[in-house]
Amino acid sequence: MSIRKIEHIGIRVSALEDSIEFYERVIGLKLLNIIGEVDSDLRLAFLAFPGQDNVEIELISIRGGDDLPNEGRVHHIAFTVSQIEQEYSRIAGLELSGLDREIRTLANESRFFFFNGPDGEKIEFFEPVHLSD
Structure with a gap:
């Protein structure tokens, strides 16, 4: 391939x-x-x-292009972060829309939160479990 x-x-x-x-x-x-x-x-x-x-x-x-169809539109884009608590506080201080109420944790202990970009696109900050150690 x-x-x-x-x-x-x-x-x-x-x-x-x-x-x-x-x-x-x-x-x-x-x-x-x-x-x-x-x-x-x-x-x-x-x-x-x-x-x-x-x-x-x-x-x-x-x-x-307002009349263009929305199919295939990106649902979200995720960025790897370290020190997720610090990033959550920074984003909260910017008062951006769509910010999750808290940092969420997956079953494997990786953590994440979402907020909105300027056109409502979802942005995820994701801290994999191996970065949080």
Whole structure:
């Protein structure tokens, strides 16, 4: 098989600049490049973690695309974190919508919580059991 890795994850957004700012400020991603001019019907922004560009997030802005179907829309994107209590407090301090009332724990002791991105996309911060030791 010639499939090697996840290239990127695409997320439809309503305001490209606002979403870029959110993913930089809240998640810590770095803007790699933008394809399309400000007045273009289609604009794409690619972001990744600094020094780690093996998987990118692609933000997709389509002017007049409100009537496009929503099938295939990403349900959530998960980021591995350490010190989940500290991250929960930081996100709570930002007063973002959709924040879980508490950190939840899976049967294997991994922990996680969800909150909303700027277009209502679910974002999960996930601390695998081996990171919480």
